[in-house]
Structure formats: structure tokens, C-alpha cells
Amino acid sequence: MFNQRSSRRIFVAISITCTAIELSTFAAAQARPLPGPDVQQIYDRLLPQINKIPAFDHHAHPGFADDPDVDAMAAPPDFSEALRTRSDNPELIAAAKALFGYPYTDLSPEHAKWLVAKKAELKQKYAGTAYFDMILDKINTESSVANRAMMPDYLDAKRFPWVFFADSFMWPFNNLREAARNPDEGVYIPLQEEDAAPLDAAGESGEAAT
Amino acid sequence: MQQENLAKLPPDFDSYLKFISQTLEDNRNKGGIAMKFEVAYFRPTTFGDPTRDQAADLYTRYVTGGIPSEKDYRTFQDFIFRYLVLEGGRLHLPVHIHTAVGIGDYFNLSQSNIMNLESVLRDPRYHNTIFVMIHGGYPLDHEAIWLAAMKNVYMDSSFGELAQYPSAFKNELKLWLETFPDKITFGTDCFPYNEVLGAEESYWLGAESSRTALTAALAEMISESEVTEVRALELAHAYLHDTAVKLYEGRVH
Numbered sequence: 001m002f003n004q005r006s007s008r009r010i011f012v013a014i015s016i017t018c019t020a021i022e023l024s025t026f027a028a029a030q031a032r033p034l035p036g037p038d039v040q041q042i043y044d045r046l047l048p049q050i051n052k053i054p055a056f057d058h059h060a061h062p063g064f065a066d067d068p069d070v071d072a073m074a075a076p077p078d079f080s081e082a083l084r085t086r087s088d089n090p091e092l093i094a095a096a097k098a099l100f101g102y103p104y105t106d107l108s109p110e111h112a113k114w115l116v117a118k119k120a121e122l123k124q125k126y127a128g129t130a131y132f133d134m135i136l137d138k139i140n141t142e143s144s145v146a147n148r149a150m151m152p153d154y155l156d157a158k159r160f161p162w163v164f165f166a167d168s169f170m171w172p173f174n175n176l177r178e179a180a181r182n183p184d185e186g187v188y189i190p191l192q193e194e195d196a197a198p199l200d201a202a203g204e205s206g207e208a209a210t
Numbered sequence: 211m212q213q214e215n216l217a218k219l220p221p222d223f224d225s226y227l228k229f230i231s232q233t234l235e236d237n238r239n240k241g242g243i244a245m246k247f248e249v250a251y252f253r254p255t256t257f258g259d260p261t262r263d264q265a266a267d268l269y270t271r272y273v274t275g276g277i278p279s280e281k282d283y284r285t286f287q288d289f290i291f292r293y294l295v296l297e298g299g300r301l302h303l304p305v306h307i308h309t310a311v312g313i314g315d316y317f318n319l320s321q322s323n324i325m326n327l328e329s330v331l332r333d334p335r336y337h338n339t340i341f342v343m344i345h346g347g348y349p350l351d352h353e354a355i356w357l358a359a360m361k362n363v364y365m366d367s368s369f370g371e372l373a374q375y376p377s378a379f380k381n382e383l384k385l386w387l388e389t390f391p392d393k394i395t396f397g398t399d400c401f402p403y404n405e406v407l408g409a410e411e412s413y414w415l416g417a418e419s420s421r422t423a424l425t426a427a428l429a430e431m432i433s434e435s436e437v438t439e440v441r442a443l444e445l446a447h448a449y450l451h452d453t454a455v456k457l458y459e460g461r462v463h
Contacts, residue, residue, distance in 0.1 A: 035433035043429040046439070050425050050446050055417065056462065058454040059306070059344050059368040059397030062409045070402060070409075073248055076314040082373055087403040095411035095418075112406045119408070135410050139417040142451070143462055145397070147246050147306070157241050161462045163306055164237045166245040166294050167252065169230050170287040172219055173272040177280065178252070184314040188251055 057144035062132055062160060069149040072165040072195060076184040099138055129156035149195065168195040219273050223266035226273075227293060234297055243458050244342070245298060246306040249291065250322035251314070255307075257330055258288040265289035295330065299338030304457055309354070310345030310369050323347075324354045331363050338362075340457055345369040345399070351382050358393035364457065365390070367449075368397025371419040372412075376426065379419060383449075384427035388436065391445050395454040396420055424449060 063070035083089075088107075096102035100118050104111040126134045133156050136144060146160040171178065171192045179189035220226045234245065249255060268286040272278050278286070298305040309324040311317060324347030331341055339362060346365040347354030357363050365386065371379045386394045398416025402408040428442040437445070455462055 029435040031436045032434045035430045039429050039433040042432050042439070043425055046429055046432075046442065047422070047425045049443060050421055050428075050450075053447055053450045055396055055450045056454045057368075057398050057400075057413075057417075058342070058366050058395040060400040060409075060413070060416075061402075062400060062413070063402060065402040065405050065408055067402075073251065076316075079314045081313070084375060085372055087407055089415075091415055092403070092407050092411045095414040096407070098418075099410055099414055107406065115406055119410075135413060139414055141413070141417060144400075144413075145243075151241070161243045161458070162237075162241050163244045163246045164242045165248065166234075167247055167249055169233075169294060170249070170290045171252070172226070173283065173286075174275060174277045177277050178283070182316040184316040185252070192252070 051140065054140055054142040057141050059147060059163075060144045061148060062144060062146050062155060063148060063152060064154075067152060069152065071147070072149045072167065072191060074187055074191060076187045079184075099135070129154060132156070133159055165195065168192045221273065223262075223269040226269060230290070230293065231297055231301075234294075234301055234303060238301055238303055242303065243461050244304040244306050245294065246308070246344070247291075247294075248308045248312075250308050251312050251317065253284065253287065254318070254321035255309075255323070255326040256321070257291055257327075258285065259292065260285045260289045262289065292330070295336050295339050298340075299336060302459060304340035304342055306342045306344050306366075308345060309343045310348040310373075324350055324357070328357065331357055331360055336362070340364065342366050342395070342457070344397070346382075346386075346394075348373065348382075352385060355386050355389045355394075358390040363393070364453070365394045366397045366454075367394060367420070368399035368416070371416055371423060372399060376419050376423040379423040380426040380430075383423055384430060387427055387431065387445055387449070392448060392453060394449055396424075396450045421450075 061070050084091075093102065093105065093107060096107075096115055100115060100122070102115055102118070104114065107115075122134070123131050132154065136142070136159060143159045143161060145163050146155055147163040147165075149165060151157065151160075151162050171189065175189050175193055179186050220229050237245075265286050268278070268282050272282070272286075295305055297303070307327065309322075309327070311319055312322065324343060327343075330336065341360075341363045342365075343354060343357065343363065344366045346367050347357075348370045351365075351367075351370060355365060358365050367379075367383065367386070370382055374382070383394075398413055398420070400409045400412035400416055403412065424446060428437070428446060431437050432439055432442055
């Protein structure tokens with residue numbers, strides 16, 4: 001008979017099993033404050049496995065440099081950039097080598113022509129949305145958010161889900177004072193107005209959008 | 211807003227709010243999965259809590275012209291921001307907010323501190339809205355991870371992996387993995403640099419930096435007996451893919 005006592009035993013057994021399974025995903029010993037000498041070996045063992053995980057890029061601004069809709073913003077004039085985010089970061093040459101087989105160790109204007117030509121060739125070969133799909137494949141990214149003002153026809157919507165901007169709803173009025181606050185705002189605010197051009201309260205650009 | 215093809219602002223505040231909601235719905239129908247704010251570039255991220263009547267009065271005052279005072283504009287914006295956040299919950303459009311330092315010599319770090327958003331994030335009225343803290347508050351990522359204690363708040367690590375070298379970014383990720391590992395997501399913040407170096411190279415650098423820093427963080431955690439390798443790989447899957455994908459209810463993969 002399935003009485004209360006046997007039921008309790010089964011419950012205890014299940015609880016112990018579940019706890020054991022749960023604990024097995026954590027290390028058994030008390031955590032140590034310093035990594036051991038095995039950390040490099042663990043890293044070497046783990047990296048190929050982590051490289052195989054297809055990624056979802058939760059924030060990105062994909063697009064070509066001449067595409068004004070890559071962002072709702074634009075870089076202000078003559079601004080200071082942190083070291084690693086500068087376009088002369090030599091790691092970007094490593095990126096060009098990995099993605100395109102770039103054969104040089106610098107980005108001199110003469111050598112840069114090779115990279116521009118190579119990309120143009122690949123855009124022909126991978127026409128339409130195939131070019132950026134190919135880039136995602138190379139870095140093992142399954143999909144990437146496209147945080148852009150508008151979506152272009154050269155991004156595959158299935159792999160580049162759109163995240164749109166909502167700031168311009170907050171600037172529907174005359175923004176002369178806002179834009180005059182500093183040189184950066186002088187760049188940013190007009191772009192917000194452009195996004196909301198049909199809604200210019202002052203009526204200065206109150207034409208329907210095209 | 212251009213896609214709505216409106217010739218001028220709606221005449222009254224209710225119509226303006228309807229216009230906002232309609233645009234959000236249209237963007238969602240066009241494939242939009244979330245809305246994004248870069249508001250920290252334009253004003254402080256401390257948001258007041260004005261009434262609808264206050265915002266409506268301001269709309270009536272400025273809809274046909276006139277330059278709002280800074281105080282009036284902020285009050286109006288505070289209401290609109292909160293309205294958009296509520297609509298994000300209703301329409302299942304997660305709200306992404308830029309929370310890091312920004313480009314430009316005039317970007318005000320203290321007025322854009324991620325902690326300024328705490329009163330919005332912890333407001334029970336918005337518990338149906340999913341918030342994604344884009345860039346994880348960098349360089350305040352150490353404190354910011356505790357905002358992920360809220361069930362509807364997630365931290366995105368993008369830009370941290372580009373602004374820092376992997377040895378430093380590893381420390382940020384390790385702290386996050388040790389605190390709320392189920393609330394953190396991967397991103398590159400890729401952007402085209404110029405006509406030669408494009409979003410392609412930026413994607414590569416972001417992905418490589420993130421994967422190597424993630425591996426280093428997990429290797430240390432394994433070596434320090436914090437997690438097993440099995441658990442470490444589960445955490446890697448969650449960070450690189452699964453946690454973010456779950457936010458969009460089958461709309462992304």
C-alpha cells in the first residue's frame with residue numbers, strides 16, 4: 001500500500017537526488033580567492049567550446065559607413081576618443097586579416113585600397129542581404145540586433161532584428177535652446193528634429209515626410 | 211516618426227499620445243523588437259513624475275510654437291518617457307537605454323549615471339516592462355549589476371568589451387557572472403569606423419574580445435572552485451545567446 005510513510009521516503013529520496021544534481025553544477029570545495037596554476041589549461045580547454053556557441057548580439061549598429069540610418073546619432077566634431085575605440089587600433093588590422101585575409105601589417109592609404117577593393121568584390125559576390133549574413137557566419141553570430149534609425153534593404157530582417165529609437169517623441173517643440181547648449185547638442189538635436197521633422201511645432205519644416 | 215507622414219503635430223495631447231502609441235505599434239509590426247533611448251546624450255537621466263495634466267498643459271502651451279523653458283521641457287519629457295516605458299510593457303517591446311559614458315567632449319557623466327534610473331526601474335508601475343541597460347552602466351558596471359536584482363532588468367555588456375582590453379573586461383564579466391548570471395547579455399556595439407574599416411571589423415573585435423574575456427572569467431571561476439566546467443558552459447550559453455533570446459518571446463533566435 002502506498003501509505004504516508006513510504007510517500008515521505010520517496011519525497012526525501014527525490015529531494016536528495018535533486019539537491020545532488022543541483023550541487024553537481026557547482027564546485028564541491030570552498031571557493032578559493034586566487035586561481036590555481038591550472039587556469040591557463042582550463043582557458044585553453046574552454047575557449048574552443050565557447051567559440052562554438054552561436055551568439056545573439058544584443059546591441060549593434062550594423063551598416064555601411066555611408067549609410068545615415070546606422071544610428072539616430074552622429075559623432076560630434078573633433079571629439080576625444082578613448083584609446084581602444086580609435087580607428088588606428090592595430091587590433092582592427094587583425095580583424096581585417098581574420099575576416100578578409102588582409103595581407104598587410106598596417107593601414108597605409110596604399111594598403112587600405114586593397115581592403116576597400118576586397119570588400120567591394122565580396123559585396124558583388126554576396127549580393128543583397130548575403131554580405132552581412134556572411135559576416136555574421138564568420139564570427140559565429142546567429143543573429144544581431146540592428147539598432148538603427150531605419151532598416152536598410154541590405155540587412156536580412158531574420159538575422160538582424162530591428163531596435164528602433166524612441167527619443168524624438170520627447171523633443172516635439174521648438175528646440176533652439178536645446179541645440180544651443182553646446183557644440184555636441186548642436187549636432188545631436190537637429191538629428192532628433194530630422195527624425196521628427198513632420199512634427200515641427202514651429203511650422204518651419206511642417207511638410208509631410210517622404 | 212517620419213514614417214507616420216504627419217504634416218504637423220496633433221492638435222491636442224491625447225492625440226499626441228495616440229500618435230506615439232500608433233508609431234510604436236507600426237514599428238513592432240514592421241519587425242521592431244524593442245525601443246531604444248539615447249536620452250543620456252540630450253539631458254540628465256533623472257526623471258521626475260509629473261501628472262498627465264501637467265504634461266497636457268505644456269503641450270497646449272507649446273504645440274503651436276514658442277521655446278519651452280528648460281524646466282518646462284524636462285517636465286514634459288519626464289511624462290513622455292514614462293508613457294513610453296508603460297507602452298513598452300503593454301506592447302511587449304523591451305526598453306533599451308544607453309547607460310554608459312558617451313562620445314563627445316560635452317557628455318555629462320554625472321548627470322547620466324545609470325543609478326539615476328533607479329527610481330524608474332524599481333517603480334512597480336513598470337513591472338511589466340523589460341528594461342535592458344545597454345552598456346551595463348560602464349564604467350559603473352560594478353554597482354550597476356545590482357539593478358539586475360529587479361526581475362525585469364537586464365544588463366547588456368556591449369561597449370565594455372571595446373572600451374577595455376580583454377584583461378579588464380574579464381573582471382567586469384566575472385563580477386556579473388558571480389552576481390546575476392541569468393540577467394546578463396552579450397553585445398558588440400559594432401559601428402562602422404570609416405570607409406576602410408567598417409562594422410565588419412568592429413563586429414569581429416567585439417565578438418573576439420567578448421569570447422576571450424568570457425572564457426578567461428570562467429576559467430578563473432573554475433580554478434577558484436566557484437563552478438564546474440559543466441556549469442561554466444551553461445553560463446556561457448546563457449550570456450552569449452539564451453538569456454537575450456528569451457526576452458523576445460520567439461521573435462528572435
